[in-house]
Amino acid sequence: MTMYDVVIIGGGVVGCSIARELSRFQVRTALLEQCAEVGFGTSKTNSGIIHAGHHSPPGTLKGMLVVRGNELYDRLQKELGFSFRRIGELVVAQSQEEIEILEHLKQQGVEKGVPGLEIWDQKRLLREEPNLSHTLLSALHAPSAGVINPYELAFALIENAEKNGVVLKVDSPVEKIEYQKDRLVLHTPTKKLATRFVLNCAGVFSDKIAQMVGLNDFVILPRKGEEYMLDKRLQGLVRRLIFPVPTKQSKGTLIIPTYDGTIMVGPTAQDTFDRYDVSTTYEGAKQVFEAVKKICPSISERDTITEFAGLRAVSNTNDFIIGTTAVKGFINVAGIQSPGLTAAPAIAEYVCDILENEGLELIKKPDFKPHIPKVSHFGNLSVAEQKRLIEENASYAKVICRCELVTEAEINHAIDHGARTLDGIKFRTRAGMGRCQGGFCAARCMNILAGHTGQAIHQITKRGSGSWIVTKMENHQHPKTGKEV
Amino acid sequence: MSLKWKTINIQKPGKKFNILGHMEQAYDVVVIGGGPGGMGAALGARESGVARVLILDRESEPGGILLQCIHSGFGLHYFKEQLTGPEYAERFLNKVIDDNVKIMAGSYVSGIAVDSDGTKQVRVLSEDHGQVIVKTRAVVLSMGCRERTRGAIRIPGTRPSGVLTAGLAQKFVNMMGMLPGKRIAILGSGDIGLIMARRLMLEGCEVVGVFEYLPYSNGLTRNVVQCLEDFGIPLHLSTTVAYIHGRDRVERITVAPVEKDLKPDLSQARDIQCDTLLLSIGLIPENELSQSLGIRLDLITGGPWVSSTLETSMPGVFACGNVLHVHDLVDYVTRESLLAGRFAGEWAQGVRRPVDNIRLIPGDNVRYCVPHSLSTEREHTIYMRCKTVMQPCKIRVGNLMEKKLRFVVPAEMIMLKIKPHLLDKFHGDTLRIDILPEDA
Ligand SMILES: Cc1cc2nc3c(=O)[nH]c(=O)nc-3n(C[C@H](O)[C@H](O)[C@H](O)COP(=O)(O)OP(=O)(O)OC[C@H]3O[C@@H](n4cnc5c(N)ncnc54)[C@H](O)[C@@H]3O)c2cc1C
Ligand SMILES: Cc1cc2nc3c(=O)[nH]c(=O)nc-3n(C[C@H](O)[C@H](O)[C@H](O)COP(=O)(O)OP(=O)(O)OC[C@H]3O[C@@H](n4cnc5c(N)ncnc54)[C@H](O)[C@@H]3O)c2cc1C
Numbered sequence: 001m002t003m004y005d006v007v008i009i010g011g012g013v014v015g016c017s018i019a020r021e022l023s024r025f026q027v028r029t030a031l032l033e034q035c036a037e038v039g040f041g042t043s044k045t046n047s048g049i050i051h052a053g054h055h056s057p058p059g060t061l062k063g064m065l066v067v068r069g070n071e072l073y074d075r076l077q078k079e080l081g082f083s084f085r086r087i088g089e090l091v092v093a094q095s096q097e098e099i100e101i102l103e104h105l106k107q108q109g110v111e112k113g114v115p116g117l118e119i120w121d122q123k124r125l126l127r128e129e130p131n132l133s134h135t136l137l138s139a140l141h142a143p144s145a146g147v148i149n150p151y152e153l154a155f156a157l158i159e160n161a162e163k164n165g166v167v168l169k170v171d172s173p174v175e176k177i178e179y180q181k182d183r184l185v186l187h188t189p190t191k192k193l194a195t196r197f198v199l200n201c202a203g204v205f206s207d208k209i210a211q212m213v214g215l216n217d218f219v220i221l222p223r224k225g226e227e228y229m230l231d232k233r234l235q236g237l238v239r240r241l242i243f244p245v246p247t248k249q250s251k252g253t254l255i256i257p258t259y260d261g262t263i264m265v266g267p268t269a270q271d272t273f274d275r276y277d278v279s280t281t282y283e284g285a286k287q288v289f290e291a292v293k294k295i296c297p298s299i300s301e302r303d304t305i306t307e308f309a310g311l312r313a314v315s316n317t318n319d320f321i322i323g324t325t326a327v328k329g330f331i332n333v334a335g336i337q338s339p340g341l342t343a344a345p346a347i348a349e350y351v352c353d354i355l356e357n358e359g360l361e362l363i364k365k366p367d368f369k370p371h372i373p374k375v376s377h378f379g380n381l382s383v384a385e386q387k388r389l390i391e392e393n394a395s396y397a398k399v400i401c402r403c404e405l406v407t408e409a410e411i412n413h414a415i416d417h418g419a420r421t422l423d424g425i426k427f428r429t430r431a432g433m434g435r436c437q438g439g440f441c442a443a444r445c446m447n448i449l450a451g452h453t454g455q456a457i458h459q460i461t462k463r464g465s466g467s468w469i470v471t472k473m474e475n476h477q478h479p480k481t482g483k484e485v
Numbered sequence: 486m487s488l489k490w491k492t493i494n495i496q497k498p499g500k501k502f503n504i505l506g507h508m509e510q511a512y513d514v515v516v517i518g519g520g521p522g523g524m525g526a527a528l529g530a531r532e533s534g535v536a537r538v539l540i541l542d543r544e545s546e547p548g549g550i551l552l553q554c555i556h557s558g559f560g561l562h563y564f565k566e567q568l569t570g571p572e573y574a575e576r577f578l579n580k581v582i583d584d585n586v587k588i589m590a591g592s593y594v595s596g597i598a599v600d601s602d603g604t605k606q607v608r609v610l611s612e613d614h615g616q617v618i619v620k621t622r623a624v625v626l627s628m629g630c631r632e633r634t635r636g637a638i639r640i641p642g643t644r645p646s647g648v649l650t651a652g653l654a655q656k657f658v659n660m661m662g663m664l665p666g667k668r669i670a671i672l673g674s675g676d677i678g679l680i681m682a683r684r685l686m687l688e689g690c691e692v693v694g695v696f697e698y699l700p701y702s703n704g705l706t707r708n709v710v711q712c713l714e715d716f717g718i719p720l721h722l723s724t725t726v727a728y729i730h731g732r733d734r735v736e737r738i739t740v741a742p743v744e745k746d747l748k749p750d751l752s753q754a755r756d757i758q759c760d761t762l763l764l765s766i767g768l769i770p771e772n773e774l775s776q777s778l779g780i781r782l783d784l785i786t787g788g789p790w791v792s793s794t795l796e797t798s799m800p801g802v803f804a805c806g807n808v809l810h811v812h813d814l815v816d817y818v819t820r821e822s823l824l825a826g827r828f829a830g831e832w833a834q835g836v837r838r839p840v841d842n843i844r845l846i847p848g849d850n851v852r853y854c855v856p857h858s859l860s861t862e863r864e865h866t867i868y869m870r871c872k873t874v875m876q877p878c879k880i881r882v883g884n885l886m887e888k889k890l891r892f893v894v895p896a897e898m899i900m901l902k903i904k905p906h907l908l909d910k911f912h913g914d915t916l917r918i919d920i921l922p923e924d925a
Contacts, residue, residue, distance in 0.1 A: 229636075276732050279643045282751075306636040308644060383596075383608070390615040397610040399543060399593040403773075407610075437634040439653050443661060457663055462646035466733030469646055470663035474689045 004028045004167075004195040005360060007186055009174050009209055011038030013150060013344040014336050015201035016157035021348035022355075023164035025362040030193060031158070031166060032186065034173035036464025037424045039154030041203045043341070044427060045278065045310030047227065047256055047267060048150045049241060051339045052089060052142035054109025054117060055251055061320040066339045067112050068346035070144055076345055079370045080156035082149060083259040089145035089241035090120070090129065092136045092295060098245040102140045105246075109142065116143040131237050132296055145241055147259045150341055151427040159417050160372045164365065170420070171464065174202075177212040177330075184213075184329050197329045197355060204275045204313045206321075206334035213327045220335065222275055222311040225250075225267025226284035230303040234263045242295060251338070253291035255299070260430075265292045265299060267310070278309045306437075312337040322350060324358060331355070375413055377430065379405030400448070401441040403434020411445060415452045423463040425449065442469070502546065502590035511620040512537045513833035514826070515607050517594045517774070518627035520549020521815050522806020522822040524577040526625040527586040529826020535833050538586045539619065541609060543593040547581075548574035549629055550652070550807075551815065553659045556680055558707075562816035573815060592617075597624060597778050603801055622833040623801045625825055626775055626789070630768040630807040632677070638766055640672075642729035645736075651677040651765040658684055666761025670738055671695045672726045674702040674709070676813060676896075678765025683712035692718045693759050698725040698743050701874055703767075703896050705813055725749050726762065735760050768811045778802065785853040786810040792841045793856045793865055794828035795821070803829040810855050810868065813898055817868065824866075838862070843911065848919035850875060852895070859916065861908040867901045869918065877923040882907075883916045893920055 006022060008015045011033030022029045035041065050073050056063035077084040093099045102119060109117045118141045125139045126132065162168055169191065176187040177198065186193045202209045207220045237257075244252040250269035258264050268284045289301045315321050315335025320343070322333050333351055336343070356362050378386060378396055389396045389409070398408035406429045414428035422438070425431055425445050432438035432445070446460045446469065461467045513535035516523045519542030530538045540547060551559065554570030561567060564576070581588065591612035598606045607619040632650040647666055654665040655677060669690050671678045674697040682692045695713060700723050702709050713720050721740070727749040728739035737756050741749035770788040772780075781790045781798035788809040789797040796803050805825035806818045831838075841858035845867070854869040876892030880899070885907045893899060901918075 279728075279730075280641045282641055285639070285641070301639070304636065304639050307639070307641075387616050390610070394613075394615060397615045398591075398612045399595070399610055402543070402593070405595070435634075436631045437636060439632055439634065439650050442649075442653060443656055457661065461733075463733070467646035468734060470657050470661070470665055471667065473658075473662060473664055 001185075001192055001194050003183070004030050004193060006030075006197045006199060006355065007032060007193055007195040008199045008201055009186070010041070010201035010203055010206070011035070011154065011158060011168070011170070012041045012043040012201065012203050013039070013154050013157070013341055014203075014333055014347055015199070016154045016161065017344040017348040018199060018201065018333070018351050019161040019166045020157045021352055023161040023166045024364060024368045026365055027360065027362065029161075029166045030195070031161070031168050032172040032174055032188060032193070033168070033170050036170055036421050036461065037418065038158045038168070038170070039151045039427070040423070040463055042310045042313065043154050044151040045227070045308050046150055046225070046338070046341055047254060047264070048148050048258060049089075049254075049256065049339075049342070050084065050086075050146040050148055051342045052109065052114050052117075052145040053112055053342070054105050054114045054140075054142060055246055056339060058108060058112055061322060062337075062339060062343060063112065065320065065343040065346040065350060067114060068349070069339070069343040072345040073146065073148075080153075080160055080372055081374045082152040082156045084146055084148040085259060086144060086146040087240055087257065088141060088143040089243060090125070090139040090141055091243040091245060092125070092132065092139045093245060094136060094294065096137070099138055101245045102138065106140055114142060114144065117141070129238055129240065129242070131298060132242065133294065136295065147241065147256065148341070149259050153341075155418065155428055156372060160370070163372065164368055174209065174212070177209075179213065179327065195329075197331060197358070197360060199331050199333055199351065201333045201336075203336070204311045206313060206332065207315075210325070210332060210334065213325075213330050215325055215327060215330070218315050218317065218321055218334065220313050220315055222272050222277070223314045223337070224270045224272045224277060224309050224311055226280045226288065226309040227264055227266030227307065228285065228288055228301075228304050229306045230263045230265065230299070231305050232262060234299070234303055235261045237263050237298070238296065244291065244295060253288050255292055255296055263299075265289070272311070275311065278311065280307045280309050284309070320347070322347065323354060329358075331358075375410065378407045378410060400444045401429070401431035401434065403436050403440070404430040406431040406441070408448065411448050412452070415449060419449075420453070421461050421463050421467075422446065422449075422469065502588045504589075507539060507587040507589050509617075510537065512539045513621065514538045514623045514625060514829045515605070515619055515621040516540045516625045516627055516826070517607070518542060518549065518629055518806070518808065519544070519547030519588065519590065520627065520629050520806060521551060521574065521577060521818045522627035522629065522808070523547070523549070523625070524574075524581050525819045525822030526627055526803070526805055526826035526829065527581050528577070528584060529823040530625070530830035530833075531584045531586060531826075532823070533827045533830025533834070535830040536585075539621070540581070540586060540588045541592045541594055541607070541619070542588070542590050545591055547578055547588055547590060553652075553655050554680075555659050556684070559815050562814065563819050577819075594774060597774065597802075599799070605801065623803065623829040625822075625829045626797070626802065626804040626808050627806045627822060628771045628774060628808045630770045630811055632764070633767040633769055635764060640726055640729055643731055645729070645731040645734050647731070647735035647761045648729060649761075649763060651675070651681045651763045654681050654763050655684070658688065664688060664690060665763070666735075666759075667691065668693060668759045669761045669763060670726070670757060670759040671763045671765060673697060673764055673766035674704050674720060675765035675767060676704040676708050678763055679704045679708040679712040681763060681765070682718050683716055686716050686718065692716075693757055694719045694721055696721045696724045696726055696740055698723065698747055701894065705896060706894075727751060727754055729762060730756075735762055738762055768807065770808045770811065772808060775804070775808070783853065783857065786855060788855070791856045793859045793863070794838055795825040795856060796828065796832070801829075801832055803832075810853065813896065817898060817900065820866070821868070842914060843908070844915045846915050846917040848917040850893075850920040851918050854918055859903070859908065861905065861911065864905050865903045867903065867918070869899050869901065871895055871899065871920050875920060875922065878920055879923055879925070881919045881921055883911065883913070883918075885911060885916070889923065
């Protein structure tokens with residue numbers, strides 16, 4: 001049994017951020033993820049916002065880590081090349097009382113060190129965002145807020161962590177944790193791992209993991225958020241993130257111009273007991289569109305092109321739960337609800353401090369490589385650049401996804417860098433994200449994946465385990481050739 | 486995890502459709518898309534007398550969607566026999582090759598530019614030759630169509646594996662020898678869905694039913710009879726899928742009758758066990774390329790706006806087949822594309838026909854008509870679709886003519902011939918077409 005210094009349970013943005021941070025040091029680290037790939041939990045189904053930080057109250061852990069997290073994104077983006085852009089955010093006031101709340105939010109932000117906060121009057125607001133409702137009174141502008149493709153972040157972090165020595169094991173649900181003298185032993189259906197420290201980064205399942213070592217001091221109450229993606233036609237409708245004034249429950253229903261330019265609206269905030277419930281609903285859609293129409297009247301549910309839902313891992317303390325526990329070596333990084341995506345890089349720093357306090361020696365690796373190779377998205381390049389790429393590598397001339405113009409070279413790259421499922425390919429390359437939703441490219445991607453991994457076509461999945469795509473025919477004969485398949 | 490695999494190739498295009506020299510010449514007519522539309526256009530162009538005609542197709546062999554339609558029922562009108570899709574395609578392919586048309590497969594057209602003298606530069610990403618620019622006088626667009634997906638109709642619920650379009654399922658079964666699932670529900674009664682219901686039944690799957698939110702089928706009557714009724718597959722009209730359930734794979738769907746506003750009446754919902762939901766909810770002409778050229782589109786057909794010579798708003802660029810409007814029979818595609826090819830060939834030889842002088846207006850119960858304008862000079866064939874079922878009825882073309890019909894349904898395209906002598910008498914500049922009850 002290999003002995004690790006640290007084993008991370010859960011490959012969301014939090015687990016992956018910590019893995020990457022630890023990979024700077026001479027520490028033997030492994031990450032166990034129950035899904036077929038990292039980032040397939042809440043980390044791929046969220047609003048993709050890097051918050052400025054004024055929403056979260058001071059004096060909370062999330063309030064402290066969100067501002068630091070935001071700061072860290074510029075460097076992280078330079079090193080890892082994921083899609084991130086600071087587009088700024090506006091909290092808009094619809095009534096006199098709300099104007100007062102804006103003042104309060106601004107005050108809160110200034111105290112926490114959020115840069116550039118400014119109140120805009122109606123004239124300025126409508127000049128900058130002419131498609132918003134003319135009944136809005138004023139707005140709080142926070143220039144440091146940004147948008148990101150969150151799944152790219154998880155992939156990039158783990159790729160870089162692996163490059164620097166972290167061991168990733170996917171399809172590895174932790175089922176049992178044993179306490180032995182000086183070590184913790186983790187059991188998955190196929191392996192056992194021993195380690196000095198366990199980091200519980202299991203998202204909505206983090207209370208279940210804690211229970212495996214007998215800790216019952218917190219529970220997760222998943223809170224579902226539904227999001228609705230609108231047709232490209234609406235591109236440019238708003239240029240910044242648009243927030244209503246927040247309520248106790250959530251930051252409200254937002255208008256989000258995503259990194260790729262598509263407008264997304266959501267999320268809802270609905271408590272649920274089912275930790276797998278990522279369904280969208282009629283009620284959810286109704287709520288979202290009623291709310292955003294008040295702020296931007298030209299948005300309509302008819303423009304929806306796709307929708308999804310994610311679960312916030314809300315804990316009963318309503319704050320992040322990060323720290324040591326009664327069980328030596330077992331550290332919680334739990335209850336990472338919103339703004340967990342923003343805070344993730346700061347959480348990683350914070351957790352490293354905790355580990356060091358607990359006696360883990362953090363000696364820098366002299367040969368740490370902070371970068372991963374940059375991949376160009378063929379479809380975004382100029383004709384001249386495309387031509388140059390094709391001359392370097394002929395498979396750039398093989399179009400696999402027609403809607404997003406993704407080439408075989410990009411698919412190959414994605415597979416070489418960890419994609420194991422159709423969703424893995426899709427979230428890395430955009431193949432299958434366009435108008436035809438994989439009608440054209442699914443079969444092609446399956447063939448390429450099968451060729452690379454040696455899997456049979458029917459073993460290929462959408463996103464791991466039970467998500468098979470095709471099954472074998474009873475008579476096993478190819479309909480055209482009559483040969484056995 | 487960091488394994489090093491060698492790069493593999495997906496299906497190599499056949500040698501004969503893969504000769505670089507073909508792309509290095511200048512052409513009279515370049516046809517984009519090698520389905521029945523494209524092959525018909527190429528033959529039409531040759532008939533008009535031009536010598537240099539090239540077909541470009543992104544797939545590894547020409548034939549278009551026909552190659553995955555291994556059922557018979559093609560060519561009843563054109564060849565007067567029942568052919569399968571691949572047989573129909575093969576007949577045309579042989580003609581095209583005999584007629585000295587050049588074909589390049591594995592060649593994705595990513596853009597077209599127009600020079601100041603009207604020469605078109607077609608930009609091709611070729612699997613074997615990289616980026617190539619092909620020069621031509623005229624272009625025929627024949628890129629076919631794609632299927633509408635779940636997002637287009639907003640079905641709430643989870644997003645598991647097992648929700649796919651009927652055409653993709655057809656590709657899995659007929660081209661890859663794989664089944665999309667074992668217990669299948671089908672939403673939408675488009676032809677592809679109907680054909681797949683039968684196909685999957687024959688492969689030993691259980692087809693639990695076809696659900697259509699309209700009060701009538703969207704497919705051809707012959708397909709409802711031959712694919713559903715003959716196999717005892719229930720067709721539930723005025724019913725829709727209201728929810729999709731299942732974590733990793735579809736486990737269940739909720740179906741419900743629709744109310745007048747076509748929204749599901751959830752008080753009457755029931756659950757059905759299945760592992761697959763096929764969508765056969767309509768086709769959309771594939772016009773990204775046309776749009777990038779700035780060609781004017783018809784919002785109803787989703788295809789280019791075309792004159793009576795099937796020329797788009799871009800001079801020297803023609804369109805035919807499913808990229809122009811969705812056809813239900815390949816025979817109509819062939820007929821239309823031969824014409825488009827002929828006019829494109831003429832254009833390449835410098836013939837400029839007089840500009841159309843009559844604009845067609847879709848009137849009562851007419852969803853669209855193609856072409857969008859006519860010229861008094863020639864005989865015309867107008868293709869159109871109605872909005873709702875009507876029987877018996879008549880088509881009225883301005884005050885020029887009336888034609889009685891037993892019935893019209895939105896699923897079946899209507900073809901109407903207009904003789905030149907009728908138009909001779911016509912002096913207006915717009916001509917309205919209505920479909921009216923017989924006694925109107
Ligand atoms: C609708 C919505 C919108 C949001 N918008 C924003 C936003 O705009 N900005 C922002 O900053 N934050 C946002 N958030 C919050 C943010 O998404 C989360 O805080 C963040 O993704 C949490 O990351 P994580 O790594 O803790 O969780 P996850 O991504 O859920 O990762 C946990 C991982 O643990 C794995 N796991 C669980 N159990 C086991 C086990 N037994 N063995 C092995 N692995 C296991 C899971 O498979 C999963 O991959 C939003 C959340 C939601 C739901
Ligand atoms: C599933 C199905 C079942 C059918 N069943 C019947 C039937 O039973 N009887 C009947 O009469 N008719 C049937 N039809 C209708 C008939 O087959 C179609 O109307 C006909 O194939 C349309 O021809 P097309 O050439 O316009 O399009 P397609 O056959 O779709 O051909 C378009 C071609 O263009 C290529 N292409 C597109 N974009 C590019 C690009 N950028 N660069 C290069 N190439 C490109 C595509 O790869 C494709 O090969 C069926 C259609 C479908 C989809």
